[in-house]
Amino acid sequence: MERMALTRSALRLFSGRFTQACQVRGYADAPSMSLTFAAPSQVLYNNISVKQIDVPSFSGSFGILPAHVPTLAVLKPGVVTVFENDGSTKKFFVSSGTVTINEDSTVQLLAEEAVPVDTLDISAAKELLAQSQSQLASASSEVAKAEAEISIEVSEALVKACE
Amino acid sequence: MFSRSAAIIPQCQQVRGMATLKMISIRLKSVKNIQKITQSMKMVSAAKYTKAERELKLARPYGIGAQEFYKKAEVKDEEGEKGQLIIAVSSDRGLCGAVHSSIGRIVKTDIAANPNTKVVIVGDKVRNILQRLYAKNIAMVVTEVGRKPAVFGDAALVAQSIINSGIEFSKGKILFNAFRTVVSFRTTEMPLYSQNAVANASKLPVYDSLDSDVIQSYTEFSLASLLFYSMKENATSEQSSRMTAMDNASKNAGEMIDKLTMTFNRTRQAVITRELIEIISGAAALETKN
Secondary structure (H helix, E strand, O other): OHHHHHHHHHHHHHOOHHHHHHHHHHHHHOOOEEEEEEEOOEEEEEEEEEEEEEEOEOOOOEEEOOOOOOEEEEEOOEEEEEEEOOOOEEEEEEOOEEEEEOOOOEEEEEEOOEEEHHHOOHHHHHHHHHHHHHHHHHOOOHHHHHHHHHHHHHHHHHHHHHO | OHHHHHHHHHHHHHOOOOOOHHHHHHHHHHHHHHHHHHHHHHHHHHHHHHHHHHHHHHHHHHHHHHHHHHHHOOOOOOOOOOOEEEEEEOOOOOOOOOHHHHHHHHHHHHHHHOOOEEEEEEOHHHHHHHHHHHHHHEEEEEOOOOOOOOOHHHHHHHHHHHHHHOOOOOEEEEEEEEEEEOOEEEEEEEEEOOHHHHHOOOOHHHOEOOOHHHHHHHHHHHHHHHHHHHHHHHHHHHHHHHHHHHHHHHHHHHHHHHHHHHHHHHHHHHHHHHHHHHHHHHHHHHHHHO
């Protein structure tokens, strides 16, 4: 470790480019990310500073760190993992919703329903999956089929989250 | 002709501005009943208010979070002539003070200023206010609102109907009563932006990897979220306003009862005194005769 620091400082003397690299390293640590994670009937985080958030979205699961590029995404049924500033990790199952990352590193995670993963019951989830599959088999109209497919998607994600 | 008028006169002799004991006691009984009813309505709305305020506290971060994107991305109203959409959020039940009339008033001034306006009404009361003059501008009415606390599913249903009806608008707003304190609420509006407005937002290019699908899903979901939030705020304002109105009504009824009781007792004493005078003067007349 000390040798790396020596060589780094030595290189710094020679080329100014490395100072830029060191600045970029610091950039990711310094600003924090303020998370508002809420569902219509409960608040999980309200403008709390966190280190990282992993979200499942229709355009792929991705992790959000401070100074993430601003974007909008629609949530898929799945697990949201929040890495808090004190190092602890909390997992929540979300059914659907949206995530907004703004320019000033504020993140709004609005879920239709969000529950902590440890409150999920795997047997109930498997039962729901079986129920939705039979619903799909007996579905007649397009709307009923779509509803059954959504139900299957959610229950599969539920089962996966319990494991 | 004269006999008929003779039949009416005896009544007028007795009525000296409600002087009859019977009439006063009837009135007294009915005002007491009204006071009981208004007191119980106040208790009921106090209980509903506590619950609504609790749910609102949990829903506030959600509602405020749902508006953040539009503020941060600096979305502006579309530069079109497709008209304005107003969603007036209220409820079906009255006796709650100025809750419905304040919304109706603002919708009326808005339509007068901009005739190309479509209104989606949530709640019967506002429909009654607007129906007479502005029936043409009413696009949709949602009823059975206000009896039970609003759930996200309700807001999603309303949002889905609005989207399905294909209403196009350049600028939009949600009008509702924002809850401030137990005794005060403020009629506020939340801006609503169409999909085109979002797509043309000044800061949108900053947002990465967006396609029209994502924008569409996002605007639809946020319409439901904003509607849910406005319903929650309005419900709390309505219950607190009803509590205050019923409390005032009970106090007024109490004052009327006091005044009526006073009049009743005075009239009763006057009747007794009159009877005594008649008896005594009758007796005195007999004595002097003897």
